[in-house]
Amino acid sequence: MTTRGRIDKRHAILNAAFTVFSRKGYSQSCVNEIAAEAGVAKPTVYNHLDSKENLFRHAMTAAAEGAMARNLAAIEGLRDAGGELRGALEELGLQLLLCYANEQSWALRRLLYAEVTQFPDLLDIVLGNGTNRLAEALADRLARLTLTGRLRVTDPAAAAEQFLALLTGPVDIRSRLGTRLLTEPELRDVAGNAVSTFLLAFAAEDARATAAT
Amino acid sequence: MTTRGRIDKRHAILNAAFTVFSRKGYSQSCVNEIAAEAGVAKPTVYNHLDSKENLFRHAMTAAAEGAMARNLAAIEGLRDAGGELRGALEELGLQLLLCYANEQSWALRRLLYAEVTQFPDLLDIVLGNGTNRLAEALADRLARLTLTGRLRVTDPAAAAEQFLALLTGPVDIRSRLGTRLLTEPELRDVAGNAVSTFLLAFAAEDARATAAT
DNA sequence: CCGGCTGAACGCACCCGTACAATTCGGCGT
């Protein structure tokens, strides 16, 4: 597959499909519009991807893999936690929120929520096969920080779950489910609040005096 | 359940509309099926509600108002916080999650996420006009608990935001966006975890020894 | 007798997936 004989129109088609799907939803989007957005004729779309359903699935997987890669990279950035723990966590939170509050990520989650009943397999693709890959990766890092005495968490998985919840929950509301894009200072504020309460709960010794403004 | 006045048919139509919409999504649902589900002829539907769009809006508002009322009642139950603060917060968390993880609430949020770009006004209706009414009501109660010396929160709004995030975030993941219904013990576990870290961060004095399992 | 309800059908529009002939583009031998 992937006929290399010609320019990779498949990529253009998948990108166009995702943008159109994110504008109008799955069933409201028509293949004609996707073809137009990709600058391609409709039969070409069916030449590369068999059906609208497959088109949707592949467009979602492509977008999901990109978003997951960026998120994992942000978490991996915590590996070399420099001197200051709070600063490192705040930076991690900001990076995660920059991925999370992205226009494309909002569209991805909206489409996932909308079609999760019709396409249940999308869950494994978007969240990362099995349970949530982000939480697992973050749990690994929190466990390391606990072993080195920087944190005091008894259940790394639960702590990771809650760290992510403290980040995404407030953003969901403040951003009005993605209809209002947040500025970087707003994201930094949310990340700071999240790290503050996370450290109040899980810091090893404590610098509890330095709460948020 | 047969005709007992016109007002009953309107309720039946709205209920049927919400169940069908939650099964198939907005654009995949056809008015015929809604009419059949309500035990009503299609012209009757258009006699009560002008268009499919209006039908969707009214069905969503009805479901949203019901869910919001139950949530606010749960928060109001915190007004007379008995002797034990942790027990009261855990009970509140469980009640909120019983509302949140309900099948109907999942359907409501899925439809909201799916159609928020096409029907932006649904946001004010579902979240409660203006900003989040739940967070505001909970912030009021947290402020009271701070004044009476049971908690130590500097920003009640942010604390309420985070308490709700600690509840709903883990449930979103564990429930796989509502495709897997959680049992009450599971919800109790999530609520216990949320209250534990919340108290670790915001308890006035502290009973920090009693963390989760 | 009257107003709401019913069942069925209709016009209109939309869209998926495919067929077909004409056309363009990339690769290759020389």
Place this chain on the structure above:
DNA sequence: ACGCCGAATTGTACGGGTGCGTTCAGCCGG
């Protein structure tokens, strides 16, 4: 560097299906 071949692409049109919103005659209860 050049020109040809075959494959990929294009535009258009069609068949099948579906659904919205409406119309209309008949029905039932008060």
